[in-house]
Amino acid sequence: MAKTKSVEPNIADLVNWWLKTYNLDYKLEQESLNDEIDKALNEYFSKNGGKGGNRPDAKILLQNSKMNYYPVLIEYKGYKDKLVKLDINGQVENTNTKNEPNYRNINSYAVNGAIHYANAILHYTSYTEVIAIGVTGYKDINDKLHHEIGVYYVSKKNLGIGQEVDKYTDLSFLKRENFDDFTQKLEELSLSQEELERIREKKEKEINASLVKLNNDIYKDEKGLSENDRVYLVAASIMATLGISNKVSPLEKEELKSSKEIGNMDGDIILRKINSFLEEKELPQTKKDMIVRTLQNTLTTENINKPVNGESQLKRVFTKIVDDLGIYYKIGLTTDFTGKLFNEMYSWLGFSQDKLNDVVLTPSYVAKLLVKLARVDRNSYVWDFATGSAGLLVAAMNEMLIDAKEHIKSSDELEQRKLTIKAEQLLGLEVLSNVYMLAILNMIMMGDGSSNILNKNSLTDFDGKYGFGKEDKDFPATAFILNPPYSADGNGMVFVEKALSMMNKGYAAIIIQNSAGSGKAIEYNKRILKKNTLLASIKMPIDLFIGKSSVQTYIYVFRVSEAHHKDNIVKFIDFSNDGYTRSNRKKASNNLVDTDRAKERYDELVNLVLFGKSKLKIFTEEEYYEDTIDPKNGADWNKSSPIDTRPKLEDFKKTVADYLAFEVSNLLKNNKEDDSLGK
Template structure:
């Protein structure tokens, strides 16, 4: 029986739970929850204002893992299509708009879970994680279940589970097994969360950057605004997790012009109050407050703008259009910035609650965006996935003592801290007294940072505070002027560095200074410009080798720091206080292909970057014996190509991979085939483009005799050119989106935007993609091609199908004319449906009585051996030109003859070229065939030996 009401889905869930032995009112609740959970769900109603208490459809609060209750929250919806909804512009992230959480089951369940996890008043013993379940159905035979583990209140902090039934709820044992097997975050899960975070923050950081730029706030000030305002939003908590002072919210900023009550002053005062608790060192606190003073210094930023800058419906809104969706009433510049950070940045970062490295990664990504190209502050921040990789290469554990002598925004210290915390949890239960004590110890005593730049010092300290402190040993100082006693007492075992790229010898003195002050056998890693290791810093490299060992050199992607400072970099790994043994080899690894493509706008996944960052650790540890699953990659990893063990000299000028890569110069048959093919392709291309033509060919716009005659006949018969609207001649359709990760290899051409290879990107077999043929395509840049054979295309392609039959010659003629508009379009102005609907093209027309006379004779003369077109081309369309004369029609015969004439001339030129070069009838002798076969076998044998 088909269900007609949502309550029938509820009935199915209720009976399902009962069938597993769970009792209503005891083991699970319906439209109800414990007093504790009800309190946590205040403000969780799915109404627009979200002011009431939200109550899920079902709740289970009986199961514990490691003595922690893990609640299970259910949300049910009628209709199989109401299971989940993903964000419009990011298919990897669920949508948390009011519409989505109220209409879709999993979105609603996640919404309740997130609110329950953010209950600030119960932070000491509040829920750490919640299982959210969405259930939908049309009838008892067609029910779908989707499950997610939610570990913080951020919209980023969840893992979708592949498990699709409720059997794990049967008893405590099945629940614990499910939780430990399914809910544990793998590296791939963390990477997916990182991608969600990057998408979220890349969009909002761009908007916030624009907002602050429009309000004349400089780049150095912008990052201080972000850090300071986020600190002011934090509540000051007692050791008993009691709120001493609640963090600021947008409602607290009233736009007062009274001295002491201005918005900027309120923010600064709350920062000051927060830092009194978090930073006991008064000198350090003063340094930070001096930097954050920027927020209150300019009184004009606390004034309410009077000019109207945006209209929302009929009501004028004086705030900047970027913030108008949040603030409806006139607000100061400081409040506008504060409100945007609060809504779109702070809630996501604070919501992750230090639980994952993603918190530092997302925040650092935002700081990096705000810093522009890094030149204003003289720094370039290391990408978070690289800082994480470097901490893993150094195998940092909870007992290590880690330092960074050019701290920046503390990215290396954050990654180190997270890895140390993970190591704690390997041996102790999460959130246990023993684990909490170990984590407090490592945060306060095992992380050392030195930063000379005052603004970056404030950012680094804030960054660590926001992650549950770890800031107590971050100092503002010139590294080279610090006292040795600092390092003696700290006794570092690990050092991580990305030194200022403008420093002497590219910053290499920082690693020498640090290695000299480390414990013996300690490990260090520095990411630095290649030139430091190829002879541009020999005084330092030679000195390092007399005291320390270079263990490995990893060549990083050429575009790693794009769109920041464009430098080529390597990572050098050292062992401290063991002079280099030149009779022992060094590991050289090529990691230029890390699976990412970097543009000025974004970081794009192109070939399994998460897996590649796992495999680089295997390659570092296991070398040529590394066990890799190359089946997951589009471009597999050839260990012989990317890994070399070789000796270095005492010159200090041969530290880079390219200086040690072994190149086999023995030629193979494939090498020769490639060489010959490329040369012939170049020669033929030149012939067809009228360069080095054997016959002289067409020069510029000069017409050949054939075309001269055709043109003359056309004009003598009254021919002229008139404009026609494309949509009069063609039906049109837009292709469908197909992201790279969803493409299945096959033999159907897939067209995407691009001017090369007729627009063909690759070949696929996805059944859901519509197949076209005999059509003109136009991409977003107005590149136009003709495709006669079957093809499919993505959503940047418009497909034009003739309303009445046209052959390939007509299509090619028209496509050429369409492409004439290409200079008008680019990324700023793209060719879309609206462009097509306004697009006129010039076509040849003839008086009706002359139509059959022009072109037919040429067709017969040029293509005697070809099958003549059987259609009446001039009858194709009843299209009218802008200046319509009913006795004129489009001259399709002329169009066909014109293209055929050009094609025939090109073929004649190619035939002449082949004849002159002797390639038209060349055949291999039997001995030549035998010799070629022998060489091919030898080449194959050599290839196998190299592998």
Template sequence: MAKWTLEDDVNDFVKQNFTRLGLKKLKDYNVESSISEYLKQSLKGSAKTANKTNFGKPDFSIEKYEIPVIIENKLHAKKLVQSTKDGIKFDDASISNFAVNGALYYARNMIASGKYDEVIAIGIAGDNDESVELQVYFVYGSGDSAFKFMSKYKTLNFLENKSTFSEFLNDAKLTDDDKHQILISSQIQLQIYAKKLNKLMHNLNITAPQRVLYVSGMLLAMQDIKNDNEIIGYGLTSDDLKGVALEAERDGVKIVNRIKEFLKNRQIPQDKLNLMIASFSEISKDPQRDKPTKNDKEIAKFLDKESSINKQIFTFIYEFIYKQIDGFGGHIDIMGEMYSEFLKYALGDGKELGIVLTPPYVTKMMAQILQIDKDCKVMDLATGSAGFLISAMELMCESANNAYTKNSTQANLEIQNIKKQKLLGVELNAEMYTLAATNMILRGDGSANIQKANAFDTPESLYTKFNANRILLNPPFTFDENGMPFIKFGLSKMQKHGLGAIIIQDSAGSGKAIKSNKEILKHHTLKASIKMPTDLFQPMAGVQTSIYIFEAGVPHDYEKVVKFIDFRNDGYKRTSRALQEIDEPLNRYADIIQIYKNGKNAKVKAKWNLDEIFVEDFITPSGNDWNFDQHKKIDTMPNLADFKKTVSDYLSWEVSQILKKDSPSRSRISLKIEKLEREFKASGGEFREFRLDEIFELKSSKKIFHAQNLKIYDEIIAGSYPYVVRSTIDNGIRGYIIEDEQYLNEGNTLSFAQDTFSVFYQKLPYFTGNKVKILKSKFDDFNSKIALYIVANFNKVLREFTWGIGSNVDSISRIKILLPTIGGKISFAFMQSFVEELESERVEELEAYLAVTGLKDYKLTKAEQNALDIFANSQNKRERERE
């Protein structure tokens, strides 16, 4: 096989494949600069690139299908892709020298131009016909991680015709699981950026109240100015800020002037424009912030010389937020996330203003419960940073695309109408109003009806003209009656049978808002009450909340039941550092909508005791019995599980007391471990790092894609195998299932969850859900004891990872763990002996337990005695082998 010497050899390989597939040059595909003018325009330098004159030239492009395909080639297989543990790299060298990196760069730039929503990017590299490799990506945004690797596509065959391409698009389409992971990982990533940006601004002496205005204003200054989708002025980049002392040329003045131009071009009404500019003028007030100074370490790598404070902040926002906006999950409240982070420093935990911003996965759920679609008209009378309106707008646009075909003329016209006519936000606080308007502009501009006003004093004509049929609210909880007057007022301004949802403190439904609640029940119906997790708003504020659902214009019928749902277990654990997935949150948030609709008859995916978490009951006109706990009849008779827990807790304490007294046995174990380590070192043993792919073969699991239809058992029954998911508990095992054995994964392997970063040893063959990789040992002597040793080391390393960022085969492969070696070879004998000693310690604990319970004198059955003898013999044999 002749070795390729030129990149043209790779190009010839692609052309041969196109010929084989019946694709013709200039008709079905184009080469470099023969691309269409429209595609060429999309590849021109945009506001998100420094170069605004030239356009990129991918090696090949195909524009005959629903979305464009671009291909980038490189000579040599090692030039396929450049990545790190954080993902694919997009520095200049990686983009220029690696096929996948270049293709993705082009695709992201095409989407950033606003001319495309989705692109297929393909990287191809090789040394000859036999070594050539390709990777295919579905790109859905311009962010650093807004793409999906289509791992099963290893040839270009899917480009053959419309039918094969449609099959590819069906595979590429983002699933609910994909969308959920994007939403959560986007929120986590944005929080990380917000934290770093907050630190940078603190270091540069920007006051806490000013910080979020800097973010929103600078993001607007970065936007291109367009007329009829034609760019008439490019947004500012870092290179435009020169640190000049002249008043008109100061960096801050340039930024504010560009904001003014952008807003004027958007035809923002003059009163709104004046309000927004007054807020953003903070950026240009202090000339000292426009003088070059030493660059902060958070941003130094992007700047080649001393820069002004304004330029340093602008550069951070440009690199870490602006470039990522298209890649963030659609329901993400960008300004809200920033505001939440900065609020911690400006106002402690936010309680002074009663400002607690709702997480995006909750705003999305509430909008889904209200069945918001393209035909709805949605308002929020305490808009804050517009989180609810963003979620509503996403669902409405999605509905339009589904109804009229995505990107069709009718769909696009309907979406324009949604953004201009079907969203209403009212916000009194000037800064929050500015954030809301900016946020809606950045998410596609639904800012037309964002009003700076007091909702209660606004002219009646605003509500009459808008004629809402949906309302979503999270009012300031320091307002009268916890904010319940907002929903009372809002429901009165809606169409009859319209739906409303409010998330509010529990106390509003149990006595603190009786006046408003009584009035609400005279004119409207309470349909449901959903008790939310107690840590939902941590670490901002520890507020106990519920969601109340209403039907407008229909007096409450006290002979009809209200649905009460306990959603305290939403599958997440929240800490000040991270949002952790512990119990199927994706399924639980999908289930709660079904439970709201169908009660105990709901077809759910997660493990629920519907009898425990769902109650239908009557309420009274008192207005103080709206919460779940007031209607769930608690069974005070302890059950077997309650007795077991009490007894178990006490026995655990007694065992611990015996073990404390039995210090010689404790020290004996420690001495054995110490002896083992001394002998290991005396034999020349040392610990060294190994990449995971040196000791394991990393394999994609044989996933079960119909998990919602599975019958899951709590224990092994005949014909069943473990079902391993991304849980961080119970060895990753959700239960046991009977399924087609073609989906079985090998036992005696490690399961690795890609987003929760949990790794477990699986002794038996097992089935898996999504995003679980299989690690199969490359060594014959691999067993449970060696596995446990490796898992302990593996978990130690994984503590540095942040949940939700995700991982792939490449990033997992590069993880390094410390293992014992003798003579450069891994010492499996040391690992096995080490774990065996720890197991013997557990046996001593068991003996102590037997002594406490009196079971030590229990007369064993014949079968039990045989099992014990076998165990004792194996222990003695190992002792003799060691000696």
């Protein structure tokens, strides 16, 4: 049977004729649209996995009446079933199960290819909204041409995943007189919170894969860089390339000339861009100076700026960071990006076990759990006394913004509340300077909650006040979340005692080593319960921090400023089975797999803590147990459901039945043997 012939040339003729009749200034495959877009398409990995060679069949740059520009990228195919390939969730499937680019789909399907090009624009340009169009078709037995069109919106707003706009039979929506209506439709497109979460999870897995690859490549190819150097170089590269619309242009790779000229080496150029960026962010001068001073030590060293074969090590590393990670921070992914970076970078370090426990950061899904258990909403004031990379504060900020969006229906009021949440309702303290830099970077990328991230010892240098510029004003904390260093006094309960003593109301949720509740923090615990109520004690999976730490952890949830009475009921929950299966394989694409309704289990856990036993569905009664504790004990916080060892009537009956069955069996056996001998 003859192979079906592609009708791509016919599809190209048809669509190009449309564009011509619409009087649009379109450019074909080999033609230039503008330098920025051309460069982006050339820099991005190709549809076959190599570098460059991204050439959409047609491209246009359109502007609506609001003066917003929209790149339009069009890809043609010539077969009946080659319009778009979707995954099981109905999203364009441009990555495979290993969270790597699915080159087969990108190559074979028109929409998939167009969205691949659109992501190049998001990755390497200042454009944040792109229109991706795929067109394919076939000829019927009468040689009549049929065509199909897929029109997708790719933006920071939908994390670069692409949303179908509508069904179309031609491209007349691109005509100037129709384009305003079309872009209004784009503004009204939205993803449900569930869809956003699903996309975010997918992107997070891609980030993990990219970070592992980046770190491996730098470790293998770039000698003389310490772990701190690597972290600071990533922080510096991201700050230099973020840019601020209409104020600070992102630093381009071509601007690094690998010059030996004093004051104009690659490190100097990056530092100048960071200075401009931080200036426009209106950070307090003391904070700005501290950030620049920290990064300067790495950026201006002689070896890293010394050109070898015309290129400095700094330029090579900068280029790799932008190429591998640019898409993830440019699409505004609200995740603990630098926490993932931190864990990956520090996976190379040979920490002692105790030290390792102190630097391990909280997984994002556990951070989200702590935030929900602490009842964080749009009105909360949240602080963290050992903030690490600010992953817990990122989770809190996300929850606050989601709640604000659900409850505030005025666009102006919502925008103002978002600014207030980021600038006034979060506070974090981190004493380690290298980790502090990650926290600053994380919150700047989240846009910008870094205002009150303080490089202080929360136990000795903090008096409960806001940070830079507001040192005379108390932070009115209503929610406390914490994953403390377990080597601190009381396994870290010293942080809990101080934080809760500075709060007048609210809730707290902490994840901590189990021994803190069973004897290692008795005096701290007794003092804490004189002023606060223990609401829940949750046993977490033993492998929660697999590959990073091997300690058993618990989550303790408190109501603040209400003394614990001996008759208060505490909810003891065994969450050893949280539904996830974890592995610690270095080359695995996903070491966390939902094998038993993990999301539903986490939701139910929150509901059990908030509302009690009536919410039991998945959990068994052995896993959920209510009891009292002695507030003067301090070592009875880790109770579990008691096992009744008393024999029941059913047990007795079963034992007797088993015994009788055994005796009857022996009797029959003996009779059979006697009969046999008698013969």
